Amino acid sequence: MTESPALPALWPAPVAPGAVDATVTVPGSKSVTNRGLVLAALSSEPGWLRRPLRSRDTLLMAEALRTMGVGIEETASSSSSGPSGTAGGEAWRIIPAGLHGPATVDVGNAGTVMRFLPPVAALADGPVRFDGDPRSYERPLGGVIDALRALGARIDDDNRGALPMTVFGGGALEGGRVEIDASSSSQFVSALLLSAARFNQGVEVRHVGAALPSMPHIRMTVDMLRGVGAQVDTPEAGGEPNVWRVTPGALLGRDLVVEPDLSNAQPFLAAALVTGGRVTIPDWPERTTQPGDALREIFTAMGGSCELTDQGLTFTGSGRIHGIDVDLGEVGELTPGIAAVAALADSPSTLRGVAHLRLHETDRLAALTKELNELGGDVTETADGLHIRPRPLHGGIFHTYEDHRLATAAAVIGLAVEGIEVENVATTGKTLPDFPGLWTDMLDPAVPARRA
Template identity: 85%
Template structure:
């Protein structure tokens, strides 16, 4: 398919003329929205999802579930206020066709769901989705009794031949390349005849907060989950079989998507308020409060939300981002503007994300005059005076927002395909220029 010329057009990243002072209402969490859609679809009764994120990834998830027979009504909440989705579960069915786009949550969370469908479910997606690892889910489902045709690729495209149920039981999976392999099996586990016991066999496990999010959300809809944190074996999670409850869930703001706006306060020495920042959350983006404070900012969590203030100085950082890898592009962008070097560690798995994020960040920052080198598991960034130029995104939403952060301090930065931000952050250009008062 030929690229849309509007998508590939260059977007002049706005240059900040002074300190920002803005309140930014960040849309809902993609990670919460897509997990909630899966759990509501597997429940024994209808449920509500309030303030859901409407983005490419979440609309792909909703579309895929609808294709398998789930009814998802879009409207206002049960109290008549605010956008909400009503999810009405039904028997899952095939034949169905699922377009995953390039959404990791869709391509990994839905094969276990489709194994419960009565009929075949075909999975396909963007060209990049063929390169992203899926073998952990495919191999695990085969161990649990599912029949999958993938021509031996361990990747898309593929067909899951559902027969209305899955026996479940104990399964070994190497989730070193993505914690989503574990979450995928846990989310559908309550509907397996024996539940599921997931044993992670790899040497490392990235993005643990996302597994904690999955566990918390399962427990909130009535599932019984045993975890390493609750006294279980290390690297073993158990979900008992049982019915899931329909809930009325309010989706938190996406804290990872708040990153560029907080970075703007840091880069310009200004202030940004993000309303409704939760006081307790499993979202990885909550680590930004700690990381960006260490890099020169200060924050206060109030009843209204998070108030983040930059000091006018940006300091380098040496940090392990293994649990919060998705924050790496934005942190790298800020680090390129700092007053001392930075080392970002623990993120070798980013080479398998929407693009090879380590290679992409290195290339794009260096082409603006930076000095970034890849390490075995991250990046080393030595700040230099940067200049304008084209910042390529590789169809990766977090590359686009990283380029926008640099553009605040560097005149003449042009973002190629800023429209890719619609994957998780619709209307990003308007939110960005609104923050700057344009």
């Protein structure tokens, strides 16, 4: 992949010279990598993560576990043939150890770190302080804090229900039944389930409140728990609605190959749709719990076509983009990229079911409305989403609010609109290392292979 120079404060988004025709190998899944790290750290024997994502969020997770005593050894093959966004065949060996404090965890602005690790810290012997970026103080955490207290944990958060806070680990946690309102983030449920096999009584998590968003991420958590030997009862398996139970027991060390991050494939697939070209994403899994797999159906409805083979997913644009009326409640993280494509469509779009995006890295609904409208768009924020009426767009600065998905959405618009300048494109390093280099390579016909 082309080496990226130091990134400017305002990155000029390149206009597509024509229909793209590229193969882009995207890095591994952040969601799988960070869940895999937590489960391996809580296992009874060492395990491996192969082709993990190396990004800000995953490195924060790894370092946080190290501060609590977990051994994580990183190895990398010199081969350049390994897929999924690592240096050759990179692998991390995770060596469980007695969790301990005192420790300080920097969560950055990573929802998985700030929510998945407090239950782990409750199992540690000693205090663990959690702090992070200023925006992390504004993100919902009260559901996890209240649930852990109900399960026997001692936490000092100055009654904020948010960061910064300290978890006073006692070496164990009683566990048991707990009610939680996870309507603002499915990560509240996943956070409790991931550590529950180590609780004395396991856990019974009962969601009370509005509909749960991002259910595929909970299914991913359950699938990965079962992969390391946990017994999990779920609503899908005939259990009570909105109730998950994890039985206490040892977790097994596992050799896990991390799938490509399908949500991070979104801007590259969007490029095929916007330019009427073709993009192949190698190693696209035939079966997955990743929300990004929904892109196959959504982008096909917007005017493209796709084919899944042993080589991966090939998506082809038709040269036309159609508007869409779609409920994105289960796949909310895809909203910024879909909104960008919809702003270039030939008919209006309505994106529904994503009120919870107001509590993500930034208020994504307000940010998308403001930034698209300042480029000449016609976007209205609704109670639970966006209504987008395509209009001719013009150049301008697209602010990202330190949100990686806003930055990649801006790059998609820049394919078709001259003069788009992306403010702080470096924020894509949160989950997609060297996005600008991958993007430039995709548009360069002289580059035969595009690989992270």
